[in-house]
Amino acid sequence: xxxxxxxxxxxxxxxxxxxxxxxxxxxxxxxxxxxxxxxxxxxxxxxxxxxxxxxxxxxxxxxxxxxxxxxxxxxxxxxxxxxxxxxxxxxxxxxxxxxxxxxxxxxxxxxxxxxxxxxxxxxxxxxxxxxxxxxxx
Amino acid sequence: xxxxxxxxxxxxxxxxxxxxxxxxxxxxxxxxxxxxxxxxxxxxxxxxxxxxxxxxxxxxxxxxxxxxxxxxxxxxxxxxxxxxxxxxxxxxxxxxxxxxxxxxxxxxxxxxxxxxxxxxxxxxxxxxxxxxxxxxxxxxx
Numbered sequence: 001x002x003x004x005x006x007x008x009x010x011x012x013x014x015x016x017x018x019x020x021x022x023x024x025x026x027x028x029x030x031x032x033x034x035x036x037x038x039x040x041x042x043x044x045x046x047x048x049x050x051x052x053x054x055x056x057x058x059x060x061x062x063x064x065x066x067x068x069x070x071x072x073x074x075x076x077x078x079x080x081x082x083x084x085x086x087x088x089x090x091x092x093x094x095x096x097x098x099x100x101x102x103x104x105x106x107x108x109x110x111x112x113x114x115x116x117x118x119x120x121x122x123x124x125x126x127x128x129x130x131x132x133x134x135x136x137x
Numbered sequence: 138x139x140x141x142x143x144x145x146x147x148x149x150x151x152x153x154x155x156x157x158x159x160x161x162x163x164x165x166x167x168x169x170x171x172x173x174x175x176x177x178x179x180x181x182x183x184x185x186x187x188x189x190x191x192x193x194x195x196x197x198x199x200x201x202x203x204x205x206x207x208x209x210x211x212x213x214x215x216x217x218x219x220x221x222x223x224x225x226x227x228x229x230x231x232x233x234x235x236x237x238x239x240x241x242x243x244x245x246x247x248x249x250x251x252x253x254x255x256x257x258x259x260x261x262x263x264x265x266x267x268x269x270x271x272x273x274x275x276x277x278x
């Protein structure tokens with residue numbers, strides 16, 4: 001029987017929202033204080049939701065140790081205590097939490113083989129969160 | 138269609154062990170959850186029902202009734218219990234959070250009459266939860 005399993009992880013990183021497509025004035029207008037050239041940071045919470053049939057022998061959708069290991073190597077070691085603007089995926093994309101959601105979704109989709117990825121949800125602060133379920137939804 | 142969610146908490150002990158596996162395989166697969174003396178969690182249960190809003194009462198479901206069904210069918214059976222030893226469903230199934238969500242669904246679904254069960258969500262810890270949408274939720278696995 002199919003169930004959805006969600007696990008939450010946390011990392012801290014800095015970023016600056018600034019688009020090369022915009023003038024300095026336009027950047028300040030669009031991104032406000034997030035455009036501060038020195039950057040700022042967040043404690044991000046990442047929720048990964050996977051689904052699949054519950055294995056009759058183990059009672060699991062997937063082994064949490066596999067998901068935790070993947071998240072540690074694939075996400076936390078990549079993003080924790082980093083400046084997001086310096087990472088290759090944000091060389092051309094503004095490191096908004098929308099784009100971070102898509103980047104993390106792609107990492108999990110590409111690399112995690114033990115269950116079907118349903119959704120990546122990121123809380124940038126306690127007051128705002130973003131979700132990405134892949135193209136087509 | 139309106140969705141209504143009611144939360145509840147229960148605390149229980151469990152351990153993970155499959156009789157089909159050797160002790161070494163059990164230890165490798167389940168890690169510290171395999172300790173036969175058990176360990177426990179404060180579980181949070183969210184039960185979501187759906188239905189049309191009754192024009193007379195303005196309710197999707199009578200919350201008092203929902204609470205009574207949750208108390209009788211789920212909390213009385215699971216709260217402050219050792220799941221493997223005291224809850225019949227777990228005499229033969231491993232009490233993972235996945236199976237807990239399925240068992241809670243199976244206990245509640247036949248007892249709800251006004252509204253239909255939409256989702257059972259079980260938090261094992263604030264950082265881990267399972268959603269079950271019913272046996273008909275066949276979608277892509």
